[in-house]
Amino acid sequence: MAIDHLNPPTGQMADNVIGFARALRKAGLPVGPGAAIDALAALQLIEIGKRADVFTTLEAIFVKRHDHALIFRQAFDLFFRAEEDWKQMLDSVPLPDDAKRKPPPASRRVQEAMAQPSRGEEREAPQEHEIKLSVSDREILQKKDFAQMSAAEIAEVTRAIAAMRLPQAELRTRRTRPDRQGSRLDLRRTLRASLRTGGDIVDIRRLGLIDKPAPIVALLDISGSMSEYTRLFLHFLHAITDARKRVSVFLFGTRLTNVTRALRARDPDEALASCSASVQDWAGGTRISASLHQFNKLWGRRVLGQGAIVLLISDGLEREADSQLAFEMDRLHRSCRRLIWLNPLLRFDGFEPKAQGIKMMLPHVDEFRPVHNLTSIDGLIKALSAPTSGHHRPLIRPAA
Known part of the structure; x- marks a missing residue:
C-alpha cells in the first residue's frame, strides 16, 4: 500500500x-x-x-x-x-x-x-514579562551555589550544562601527515611523484605535525559533602564526552570506581543512573590517599599518556592526611601535563587552606579553582581551552 x-x-x-x-x-x-x-x-x-x-x-x-x-x-x-x-x-x-x-x-x-501547560496559563502572563524574568533568573543561576538550589533550579542548570560546548585546545603530537605547508620533507612521496614524469619534474611533498585534543581525566569525590557538586559536574563531563572522545572519569569515596563506559550512554539520565548503580560508596566517607594510590598504580599509565589534563574535584577533607597523600599527589602531578584542582570550598571569600589534607595537596597542583556554580564552570571551560605554559613539555595550541 x-x-x-x-x-x-x-x-x-x-x-x-x-x-x-x-x-x-x-x-x-x-x-x-x-x-x-x-x-x-x-x-x-x-x-x-x-x-x-x-x-x-x-x-x-x-x-x-x-x-x-x-x-x-x-x-x-x-x-x-x-x-x-x-x-x-x-x-x-x-x-x-x-x-x-x-x-x-x-x-x-x-x-x-x-506535561504541557494549559492555554489559560499561557495567556495570563505577557510575553515581555516572561523574557525579563527568564533573563534575571539566568543571572541568578549563574552565581547561585549548587547546594542551595531547588529541584526546579537544578533541572534548569542541568539543561544549561548539557548545552555547553568545550572549545578544543589541541595538543601538538610528534606524528605527521601530508601537509602542503608542512615544515618537513616527505622524501618517499616526493620520489614516487617524480617517477610519473621520469624525474624531469620534481614535486616537493611535505609533512605537517598532527594536532589532537588533549585527553581529559576526571577524578570526582563522591563523599557526603561533595555529592551535590559531583552530580552536576557529571552532567558537564557527559556533555563534553561527545566532543572529546578521550575523556576518562573515575569516582572515589572510600574506593575507586571507573565509570567511563557508563558515562558514554547518549541519554544523560541513563548515563548517570548507570554511574550510580556501579558505585557502592556514594555519599559515604573519604579516603583520598588510598584512592589516588589505586589510580596511580592501576590506571595511571593507561589514561595519563599523551599529555592528559587531570581534573581533581574534591574538598580535600581527608580522613587519613599523612605523607602518603603528598607522595601520591606528587606522583599524579608528575604523570600528567596539567593538574587542576576544583574545590567548592573556594566559594567562601575567607577560605584559607588550614586542613591538613588541603595543605599537603595544594603544592602539587597547577591551578586551584572553584566549582560551585555555572560561572565557575564557564571559567573552567576557558582554562581548558587555553594553552599551557611553564615547565610542561609539548605545546598546546589554543582553541579557535
Missing part, C-alpha cells in the same frame, strides 16, 4: 498520533511530520484494538536508534495508558509493585515532555 503524503488520514486517531509525535519530539527523539504520516498509514494496515501491535508498529517508525527505545517505551505507556478509576487507585492499599519500583532513567524527561 502506497503512502499518500499529500492526503494524510484525519480523525481522532490522527490527532492522537500527531500528539504522540510531538511528545516524542519534546522528549528528544528526531520525529518529523513525515514519520507521523507514515505512522498513520501503517496503523490502517493493522488491527488497532491490539495494544502490542500498535506499539510494535509505532516503534518501527519512530525509533531509529537503540538509545531511543527506552524513551519511546516510557512515552507510549504514558500517552496511551488505559482509562482507570483514579479514586479506586487512591483508595487501594497497599500500593502495587510497579509503584514501588524506581522509575527508569528516561522517565523524568518523558514526563516533562508530556
Whole structure:
C-alpha cells in the first residue's frame, strides 16, 4: 500500500498520533511530520484494538536508534495508558509493585515532555514579562551555589550544562601527515611523484605535525559533602564526552570506581543512573590517599599518556592526611601535563587552606579553582581551552 503524503488520514486517531509525535519530539527523539504520516498509514494496515501491535508498529517508525527505545517505551505507556478509576487507585492499599519500583532513567524527561501547560496559563502572563524574568533568573543561576538550589533550579542548570560546548585546545603530537605547508620533507612521496614524469619534474611533498585534543581525566569525590557538586559536574563531563572522545572519569569515596563506559550512554539520565548503580560508596566517607594510590598504580599509565589534563574535584577533607597523600599527589602531578584542582570550598571569600589534607595537596597542583556554580564552570571551560605554559613539555595550541 502506497503512502499518500499529500492526503494524510484525519480523525481522532490522527490527532492522537500527531500528539504522540510531538511528545516524542519534546522528549528528544528526531520525529518529523513525515514519520507521523507514515505512522498513520501503517496503523490502517493493522488491527488497532491490539495494544502490542500498535506499539510494535509505532516503534518501527519512530525509533531509529537503540538509545531511543527506552524513551519511546516510557512515552507510549504514558500517552496511551488505559482509562482507570483514579479514586479506586487512591483508595487501594497497599500500593502495587510497579509503584514501588524506581522509575527508569528516561522517565523524568518523558514526563516533562508530556506535561504541557494549559492555554489559560499561557495567556495570563505577557510575553515581555516572561523574557525579563527568564533573563534575571539566568543571572541568578549563574552565581547561585549548587547546594542551595531547588529541584526546579537544578533541572534548569542541568539543561544549561548539557548545552555547553568545550572549545578544543589541541595538543601538538610528534606524528605527521601530508601537509602542503608542512615544515618537513616527505622524501618517499616526493620520489614516487617524480617517477610519473621520469624525474624531469620534481614535486616537493611535505609533512605537517598532527594536532589532537588533549585527553581529559576526571577524578570526582563522591563523599557526603561533595555529592551535590559531583552530580552536576557529571552532567558537564557527559556533555563534553561527545566532543572529546578521550575523556576518562573515575569516582572515589572510600574506593575507586571507573565509570567511563557508563558515562558514554547518549541519554544523560541513563548515563548517570548507570554511574550510580556501579558505585557502592556514594555519599559515604573519604579516603583520598588510598584512592589516588589505586589510580596511580592501576590506571595511571593507561589514561595519563599523551599529555592528559587531570581534573581533581574534591574538598580535600581527608580522613587519613599523612605523607602518603603528598607522595601520591606528587606522583599524579608528575604523570600528567596539567593538574587542576576544583574545590567548592573556594566559594567562601575567607577560605584559607588550614586542613591538613588541603595543605599537603595544594603544592602539587597547577591551578586551584572553584566549582560551585555555572560561572565557575564557564571559567573552567576557558582554562581548558587555553594553552599551557611553564615547565610542561609539548605545546598546546589554543582553541579557535
